Amino acid sequence: MMALVILMLACAGFAGLALAMDRPHRQVLQHASSAPRWAPRLGGIAGLALSFAACVADAGWATGAILWLGVLTAGAVIVACLLTWRAHWLRPLARLLEPARRQPGRHS
Amino acid sequence: MGIEATRASSILQRIVAAVVVGYALAVTSGVMLSYALPMPSFDAVTIGILVSFIVYVCAILWAFASRTLWPMWMGLILPTLLCGAAAWLVRPGGGG
Amino acid sequence: MKVAFRQSMAWLHTWCGVLVGWALFFIFLTGTAGYFDTEIDRWMQPERPLVAEAMSTADAVASAVRRLQQTSPEAARWLILPPSGRENPQLRIVWNAYPKKRGERAASGGEYLDAVTREPVTYRRTGGGQLLYRMHYRLHYMSRGPAAWIVGVCTMFMLVAIVTGVIVHRKIFRDFFTFRPGIGQRSWLDAHNMLAVLALPFHAMITYTGLVFIMYLYMAPLIAATYGMSEQERKSYVDVMFSSTPGAATVRAGVATPLPALAPLLSEAERQWGPIRSVTIRHPGDRNVQVFIEAGEQTLSRSVGELRFDIKNGVRLLFDDDRSMAKTTVDALLGLHEGLFAGPLLRWLYFVSGLMGTAMIGAGLVLWTVKRRERLARDDKPSFGLGLVEQLNIGTIVGLPVAIAAYFWANRLIPSHFAERAAWEANTLFIVWALLLLHPIVRPVRRAWIEQLGLAAAAYALLPALNAITTDRHLGASVPAGQWDLAGFDLVMLAFGTIFAVVAWRLMRRAPVTAAGRARSYTALRHLRPAK
Numbered sequence: 001m002m003a004l005v006i007l008m009l010a011c012a013g014f015a016g017l018a019l020a021m022d023r024p025h026r027q028v029l030q031h032a033s034s035a036p037r038w039a040p041r042l043g044g045i046a047g048l049a050l051s052f053a054a055c056v057a058d059a060g061w062a063t064g065a066i067l068w069l070g071v072l073t074a075g076a077v078i079v080a081c082l083l084t085w086r087a088h089w090l091r092p093l094a095r096l097l098e099p100a101r102r103q104p105g106r107h108s
Numbered sequence: 109m110g111i112e113a114t115r116a117s118s119i120l121q122r123i124v125a126a127v128v129v130g131y132a133l134a135v136t137s138g139v140m141l142s143y144a145l146p147m148p149s150f151d152a153v154t155i156g157i158l159v160s161f162i163v164y165v166c167a168i169l170w171a172f173a174s175r176t177l178w179p180m181w182m183g184l185i186l187p188t189l190l191c192g193a194a195a196w197l198v199r200p201g202g203g204g
Numbered sequence: 205m206k207v208a209f210r211q212s213m214a215w216l217h218t219w220c221g222v223l224v225g226w227a228l229f230f231i232f233l234t235g236t237a238g239y240f241d242t243e244i245d246r247w248m249q250p251e252r253p254l255v256a257e258a259m260s261t262a263d264a265v266a267s268a269v270r271r272l273q274q275t276s277p278e279a280a281r282w283l284i285l286p287p288s289g290r291e292n293p294q295l296r297i298v299w300n301a302y303p304k305k306r307g308e309r310a311a312s313g314g315e316y317l318d319a320v321t322r323e324p325v326t327y328r329r330t331g332g333g334q335l336l337y338r339m340h341y342r343l344h345y346m347s348r349g350p351a352a353w354i355v356g357v358c359t360m361f362m363l364v365a366i367v368t369g370v371i372v373h374r375k376i377f378r379d380f381f382t383f384r385p386g387i388g389q390r391s392w393l394d395a396h397n398m399l400a401v402l403a404l405p406f407h408a409m410i411t412y413t414g415l416v417f418i419m420y421l422y423m424a425p426l427i428a429a430t431y432g433m434s435e436q437e438r439k440s441y442v443d444v445m446f447s448s449t450p451g452a453a454t455v456r457a458g459v460a461t462p463l464p465a466l467a468p469l470l471s472e473a474e475r476q477w478g479p480i481r482s483v484t485i486r487h488p489g490d491r492n493v494q495v496f497i498e499a500g501e502q503t504l505s506r507s508v509g510e511l512r513f514d515i516k517n518g519v520r521l522l523f524d525d526d527r528s529m530a531k532t533t534v535d536a537l538l539g540l541h542e543g544l545f546a547g548p549l550l551r552w553l554y555f556v557s558g559l560m561g562t563a564m565i566g567a568g569l570v571l572w573t574v575k576r577r578e579r580l581a582r583d584d585k586p587s588f589g590l591g592l593v594e595q596l597n598i599g600t601i602v603g604l605p606v607a608i609a610a611y612f613w614a615n616r617l618i619p620s621h622f623a624e625r626a627a628w629e630a631n632t633l634f635i636v637w638a639l640l641l642l643h644p645i646v647r648p649v650r651r652a653w654i655e656q657l658g659l660a661a662a663a664y665a666l667l668p669a670l671n672a673i674t675t676d677r678h679l680g681a682s683v684p685a686g687q688w689d690l691a692g693f694d695l696v697m698l699a700f701g702t703i704f705a706v707v708a709w710r711l712m713r714r715a716p717v718t719a720a721g722r723a724r725s726y727t728a729l730r731h732l733r734p735a736k
Contacts, residue, residue, distance in 0.1 A: 003549040018381050062504045063545060069405045070553030073560070076402045080381045139429040150444045151530035153430050157423045158533075161363075161415055168364050172216045173209050200430075 006054045006067075010075030012093070013047025016040045018079055019094050027087040028094050040097040048072070122171045122180065129184040130167030134160040136188050140195035210372055217368035218572065220361045222593065225569045226600045227358045232565060233604060235340035235410075236558030237333065239543055239551055240693075242290055244333025247693040248615045250675040251327040254685050256293060257319035261286050261474065262467045265483055267322040268297045269463065271315070275299060277489060280310065280456075284483040287319065288500050292481065295319060302456075328620035331630055336611065341417070344630060352418050362411045369400060376401060389578050392571040399564035406557035407564070413541035416534060420445060445534060454514070459491040461515070466495070469513055473497040476521060477509035491515060504545045505536040566601040573597060595644040595652075602656040603640030605700070609663035610636040612697075616674045650711075657708035665701025668694040 018024035019040040025033045051071060056064035082089055142156030167184055174180035237244065246252060264286035272282045276299040283298040295317040303310040315324040343351040370376070380401065383394045400407065420427060420442045431437045466483070473480050477499035484496040492514070499509035510522045527535070539545055543554045573594050580586060586594070614632035618625045640659075644652040671694060672678035682690035 006549075014381075021378065021381070023378075024381050059547065059550075063547075063550070066504065066540065066546075067550045067553070070550055070557060073403045073406065073557055074553060076380070077556075077560075080383060080398060080402065083381050084383045084385065135423065135425045138423060138426045142426060142430055147530070148528065149430050150441065151528050153427055153441060154445075154530040154534055156426050157419045158416070158537075160423055160426060161412065161419075164360070165363055165367055168360075169213070169216070169367065172212050175208060195429075 002054065002058050006051050006058070006071050007074060007078075009047050009051035009054060010071045011047075011078050013044050013049075013051060014072075014075045014079040015082075015090055015093050016042075016044025016047055016097055018044075018083060019090070019097055020044065024083050024087075025094070027083050028090045040094075043097045051075070118177060121177055125181060125184055126168040126171035129181075129188060130164055130171060133167050133184055133188040133191065134164035136191035136195060137163045140191045140198065143195050143198045143200060210374075213368040213371045217365055217372055220365040220368070221565070221568050222572060224358045224361045225565055226596055227354070228362055229562060229565045229569075229600050230604060231340045231355060231358060232558060232562040233608070234336055236555060236562060237608070238337025238340060239555045239558065241333035241337045242293070243689040243693055244336065245330075246293060247671075247677070247690060248330045248332045248612070249327040250671075250677040251325070251620070252294060253319065254677065254681060254687060254690075256287055259287055259295065259319050261288075261480060262470050264295050264319075265466055265470060267317060268295060268483075269466070271317060271322070271324070272297055272299060272488070275313070275315075276301065278302075279488060280486065282483075282485040282488050284485075286480065286483070288479045288481060328615075329623070329626045330615055331626045335626070335630060336608070341414075344634065349421075352421055356415065356418060356422050359411055359414045363415070366400075366404075366408055366411060370404070373397060373401070389571065389574050392567055392574050396564060396567040396571050399560045399567060403557045403560045403564075406554075407561050409540055410558075410561070413537045416537045417541070444531070454487065454492040454494060456487045457491040460489060461491040461493065463488060464493065464495065464513060464515065469495060469497060469511060469519065472519065473499065473509070473511040476511070477501065481508070502539070502545050504539050505532050506539040506542075506544075507535065566597075569593065569597050569601065594649050596641065598644045598649070598652045598656055599637070599641030602653070602660050602704075603637055603643075605704075606640055606656065606660045606663050607633045607637035609660070609667060609697075612667055613663065613670060616670050654708055654711050657704050657711065661701050661705035661708055663701070664697045664704060667697040667701070 017040070019028065019033075020037045022032065052064075052068045055068040055071060058064060059067050138156035138160030141159055142152040145152040145155060147155070170183055171180060174183060265284055268284040268286070269282075272279070272284075276282070278301070279299040280302040281300040283300075285292045285296040285298075287293060287295050296314065297317060298314040299312060301311040316327065317323065318325045341351065341355050342348065343354065373379075379394075379397060383391075383398055385391050415422065420438070424438065427438050427441045431441050463485075470480065470483070479500040480497055481500040482496075482498045484494075484498070486494040486496075495511075495513040497511040497513075502508055507523065507527070512520045512522060543551060546554060573590060576590050577586070611629055611633040614629040618628055618632075622628070640656060643656065647655065668679055672680065677690055679691055679694050682688075682694070
């Protein structure tokens, strides 16, 4: 159970960081990001930090830190696969992380 | 034909420098470190060894990154001699 | 200036890869299998009971001592491994006699004891998962020394490749999630980069810590400079490196003394540290008997609790927390590499990262050939080097996995009473690998890939079926009994078989990549390029 939580936090974290980048954002939402970068980036860092906390809570400082590095790999791989083949699955998260800012003339 | 021979010679020199002089530099720098560290034998030698691997990698990169051959050789041989001399000076039971 | 530096590093990176890539692939694949070595051991000895009978530690040790007193009452050392956790699924005893002459190897023996009858049982002799994983640093068919040097050199090449790879990778953050399938060379580069970067902490750690295991050999001059040149003096360094808290070894007094009561010692050890891993008794039946009880759990820095008892000093409890900083560091580096401290989730992450490293090496080797193939004009023949690399790629990247599957097939097919079966299981691995290295010589490249991928799919996917035909430890038995390490092996084999089948299928259906096809792919993916 804890393992699932740790993994999901890491995935969410990386998804956030990805959405703050040009190319992945385009893959998910089909257009360039018009919103400021700090929101998804902050969300991403928060997700990774929470997954670190969860790892340490589960396994202590030393083993927890190692576990976290492994979890980062898993989370990054999952997000990369999603972006390549199922990018639209990340749309809900993208909408959540992007403060609503509609520009006239742009279609979402 | 001349250019190919020069290139082959350059590569061969870099390989020899990286493998042989690089190892010498790794060993002398490691010995110097292990002599200089104020720790029990096992600890000093261990730290020396762990660092020496990194020195070896850097030496290998230097051998191939350096643009011309003469600085490449000097950049490996001189530090090796310096570390060797320093190791001799700080050797336990011996000099300074 | 910077361009030239990048270029030279790229050159170095490529050469490091091409010279030892196949050896590194072997090392990585067999090493990765090692993270599940005891699970593989269990599958390869199907005679082991399906469900281990629960046995209290005191009971197990008492039975073991009874048996040891029968077989070797005058032994120099008894080792008892009660059933506990991952490492020892079965009660095992080992005895070592005194060497007849100085320096001679002493006689020794070992047995598994059945949990119910307490009698010795024999399982089929096999190298198991332990042999497979040991190959990653011992190789095979050669003695320790040459293998250590070969693996050490390959490890240095790998370390240089990692560092130069990071230097050369220009957009390491921007391309963090970039994978563009189906465009030939670019796709292979993306795959190689991704497999490398996303597991970079693992790759760097495993490579550097790998060197630490045999650092006393590689950097022997450093040890000699402080300890002295003779082998005896250098050995004292190695002894400290691999020992836990040193203790004075005693010699046999020759005075017969009944064995001390072990049950109170065991319960004290279990009270301190939980399940124990081993009980060692030196000079049993003598006055100078020494008892060492080792705890089961290992920390990241490989420290284990140990209870020591002898008649003169009584009980002493030791935990490695008075190690020096340097010793703790070395132990932690070794512990990180072995991953024995890891729980199930972390063990799986180690396994996945190891597979990623293996695939990274394979992708790099394929990238090298794809790059050069794309440069060939339409009617050019490939150079000898390109042809050779392509053949070695197929025979290793697909051939070696098939050979490992063949090792498992051999385990089920070689009769269990055959004396040399362990050696022949290993021979099967290398014979199959050799044949698959030769196969691409007589087949066109694409055909060879598809044929070997198809063979791999069959070899892996049919393994659970072979298991069901030859034993009764198949999925139909292991799943209902909740024996997930047994079932897991079969399931993972099925998964690998499926992956190979999918890849073979897609390769068969896909038309060979042509220039026109690449142009079409570029156009289709154009919307993903950043607007300049």
